[in-house]
Amino acid sequence: xxTVCNYHYIRQNFSFKYPSIFGVTPDEFxxxxxxxxxxxxxxxxxxxxxDTQTILKSDDNYLLVTFDDGLKEQFDIALPIxxxxxxxxxxxxxxxxxxxxxxxxxxxxxxxxxxxxxEEMSSKINSNTTVTLTQEDKxxxxxxxxxxNTSTAELKFLLNFKIPFQEQELLINNMFTNYFNExxxxxxxxxxxxxxxxxxxxxxxxxxxxxxYPLGLxxxxxxxxxxxLSKQYLESLTNMPINFVSxxxxxxxxxxxxxxxxxxxxxxxxxFTTTTGVNKEADNILSLKRYDCNDLPGGKNYKYK
Ligand SMILES: [Zn+2]
Numbered sequence: 597x598x599t600v601c602n603y604h605y606i607r608q609n610f611s612f613k614y615p616s617i618f619g620v621t622p623d624e625f626x627x628x629x630x631x632x633x634x635x636x637x638x639x640x641x642x643x644x645x646x647d648t649q650t651i652l653k654s655d656d657n658y659l660l661v662t663f664d665d666g667l668k669e670q671f672d673i674a675l676p677i678x679x680x681x682x683x684x685x686x687x688x689x690x691x692x693x694x695x696x697x698x699x700x701x702x703x704x705x706x707x708x709x710x711x712x713x714x715e716e717m718s719s720k721i722n723s724n725t726t727v728t729l730t731q732e733d734k735x736x737x738x739x740x741x742x743x744x745n746t747s748t749a750e751l752k753f754l755l756n757f758k759i760p761f762q763e764q765e766l767l768i769n770n771m772f773t774n775y776f777n778e779x780x781x782x783x784x785x786x787x788x789x790x791x792x793x794x795x796x797x798x799x800x801x802x803x804x805x806x807x808x809y810p811l812g813l814x815x816x817x818x819x820x821x822x823x824x825l826s827k828q829y830l831e832s833l834t835n836m837p838i839n840f841v842s843x844x845x846x847x848x849x850x851x852x853x854x855x856x857x858x859x860x861x862x863x864x865x866x867x868f869t870t871t872t873g874v875n876k877e878a879d880n881i882l883s884l885k886r887y888d889c890n891d892l893p894g895g896k897n898y899k900y901k
Contacts, residue, residue: 597655597876598639598651598659599658601659603620603661603670604618605620606625606669607621607669608673614709616706616709617707622673625674626677630894631893632894636657637658637659638661638683638684640684641684641686641800644866645839652877661678661683663686664842665689665804666690667785668787671687671791671794675795685800687801687802689803690805690807691806691826697778698778699776701764701808705768708768714750714751718750724767724770725767792833793833793834801830803838803840804826804841804842805823805843806825809822810844811855812848813850816858819854839864841866841868842868846868847871851883856883860882867884868886872885872886
């Protein structure tokens with residue numbers, strides 16, 4: 597069986613004016629790697645690719661460490677900690693950050709929310725969209741984001757469920773350019789091409805698609821392009837095959853049967869969602885489950901069962 601542990605931000609300091617960026621510190625990461633060792637054996641992406649069926653069907657628990665979003669801090673902070681312990685991993689990157697030198701919309705939202713209060717952010721968004729929340733929406737918003745205060749819950753619901761995502765992208769981009777220099781953010785937030793080449797030499801590189809869109813909401817030809825463009829770019833940059841993909845957001849809505857079909861067509865071998873669970877059977881290896889690091893031993897939400 598295979599247990600996959602996924603990380604995003606890894607940095608020393610998460611204190612912002614408004615908390616919007618969450619992740620693990622280097623010490624927490626180091627600690628969790630030790631804890632996980634008690635429940636299984638770490639494997640490399642190449643091991644998984646070569647022996648997928650054997651690993652999934654085995655009674656032994658195998659562990660794979662993954663990182664989404666191609667963040668520079670993952671290369672600078674997490675990779676040395678992994679290498680000191682000889683633990684392999686795979687880093688899934690978006691190619692829009694490289695080919696177009698753009699910041700992914702998901703990160704633009706994180707950054708805007710770190711400097712604007714939920715109220716400020718909502719009022720700016722509301723004045724630029726005709727989409728509004730009904731009383732019923734507000735009730736659902738509070739239930740969906742029950743750990744957030746009312747303004748944050750409503751803001752997240754409006755962005756994630758009510759505003760069509762192409763409109764959201766435009767709106768967020770206009771706000772973002774008022775506060776941030778996109779080129780500077782790209783340089784500091786994401787890995788460099790040299791970093792990607794280093795990762796590929798270790799066989800640690802995978803695709804997180806081109807633009808970080810929720811693939812399941814797109815037309816089939818756009819889904820294919822998102823998958824194919826990033827594979828092609830990474831392969832020509834590194835001269836190595838890209839066999840692994842992790843789907844942005846990874847939810848059932850983002851990972852439909854059509855998405856798996858296009859992933860196969862784009863010639864990927866293994867794909868990861870964010871549906872949680874241990875992988876035991878191999879019915880569809882383009883749809884492997886993953887845990888958020890917080891939900892596994894050593895993580896913030898983990899309670900010993
Ligand atoms: Zn992502």
